[in-house]
Amino acid sequence: MTDYFCQACSQSRPIEVNRYCCDCGQPFSLLPTASLLSPSKIAQRPPTLWRYREALPISNPESVVTFDEGMTPLIHTKSDYCDHRLKLDFIFPTGSYKDRGASVLLSKVRELGITRVVEDSSGNAGAAVAAYSAKAGVDCTIYCPEKTSAGKLTQISLYGADLQLIPGNRAQTTLAVLAATATTFYASHNWNPFFLAGVQTVAFEIAEQLGWTAPDAIICPVGFGSIYLGLHLGFRQLQQQGLIEKLPRLLGVQSEACCPIFQADVDNQTEIEPMKASRETLAEGIISERPVRDRMILTAIRETKGAFTTVSEAEIKTGLETLAREGIYVEPTSAVVVKALDHFVANGAVDKDQLVISILTGSGLKATEKLTQLFEAGQMGCIDD
Ligand SMILES: [Zn+2]
Known part of the structure; x- marks a missing residue:
């Protein structure tokens, strides 16, 4: 059960x-656990x-590394068109949903007796891995693009991680960390399947919060696709166990500045062609020129009748302000979902009166410097008052 599996x-x-990937170059998965989830047992446990x-x-x-995180709020929000709700997945100890993955991944690291890890990140996953490494007593080195928001970099350093700032874009940061993986465990939020196993809990929470049913559609930001894939993994498991009937449509949002998955979906490709970012974007957390789990993402789109859209910088700013006027302060990467709903309504991916959930992935406090x-x-x- 604890072996890696190559699909x-x-x-x-x-x-x-x-060993962070298969000899064939593909990322590993895990075989599904044999144990069934029991709603009545789950209901008796801490949130x-x-x-x-x-x-x-x-x-x-005894290996579990946790701050008792999770069970984030699912709240109603205004919409004239559908039953729109927000999953406040920025309410985590480090300020982003990445804690879901880091909790499970660092638990596995401790179970395996590993004492040193490396990770590369545009910020949030680095902060999560650094925090859970601190909690686990594991030495941690985080590689970040040098243009990452100052707040995220300070957060990583204060957790006690060795911070390596890499000039250039996100892809160059990945190249830098790969050299270190020859001797050190790669606690990657993109490559390591234990991270993904933690992220799937967002699907379990949504289903439980809806009385063990699935919504019609879920909208989320997508860079490397960890939340998109976590949702697919989790809901598919619930369906296979007979706890929900249908999978929600998974609707992904990318920045116009870098949108290889959107393009692959539009062009009906069988693989995602890498795409260079055309410029900088406020949505720094979803710049991914070469998503490593490309085949899994395309499978998730197909199996859930999913769709993708892109948003402009102006739409990201409008999204930020719209949420803030409801009292919700998220980082620009999270704010892409707001105008994306309009796109999905316009192109028919969301029907009238359907139950739609948007995932808000990172706190605005992470990006205060940029927002200022x-x-x-x-x-x-x-926005007019
Ligand atoms: Zn393989």
């Missing part, structure tokens, strides 16, 4: 410190993501 080769491989422990690939409860710059440059405050 491309259909072979299992033992977990080793310096943390570990209430779904039967679906989490950790054998030894926008405000001072007169680029915010565009």
Whole structure:
């Protein structure tokens, strides 16, 4: 159960410190756990993501690294068109949903007796891995693009991680970390399947909060696709266990500045062609020129009758302000979902009166410096009262 599994080769491989992908180059998955989730048992447990422990690939409860995170609020929001609700997944100890993955991944690291990890990140996953490494007593080095928001970098450093700032774009940061993975465990939120196993708890929570049913559609930001894939993994497991009838449509949002998944979907491709970012974007957390789990993302789109859209910088700013006027302060990467709903309504991906959930992935407090710059440059405050 704790081996890696390659979907491309259909072979299992033992977990080793310096093995982060299959010999064929594809990322590993995990075989589904055999244990069934029991709603009546779950209802009696504390409101943390570990209430779904039967679906989490950790054998030894003493290895679990947790801040009692999870069970984030699911709230109603205004919409004239559909039943629109927001999953406040920025309410986590480090300020982003990435704590779901980090909790399970660092639990596995501790279970395996590993004492050092490396990770690369545009910020949020780095902060999550750094925090849970601190909690677990694991040495941690985080590689970040040097243009990452100052707040995220400070957060990573204060957790005690060794922060390596890499000049250039996100892809160059990935190249830099890969050199370190020859000798150190790669606690990657993109490559490591234990991270994804933690992220799937967002699907379990949504289903439980809806009385063990699935919504019609879920909208989320997509860069490397960890929340998109976590939703697919989680809802598929619930469906296979007979706890829900149908999968929700998974609707992904990318920035116009870098949208390889959107393009692959539009062009009906069988693989996602890498795409260079055309410019910088406020949505720094979803710049992914080469999503490593491209085949899994395309499978998720197909199986859920999913769709993708892109948003402009102006739409991201409008999204930020719209949410803030409801009292919700998220980072620009999260705010892409607001105008995306309009697109999905216009193109028919969302029907009238359907139940639609938008996932808000990261706190605005992470990006205060960038948001302050926008405000001072007169680029915010565009919404009429
Ligand atoms: Zn393989």
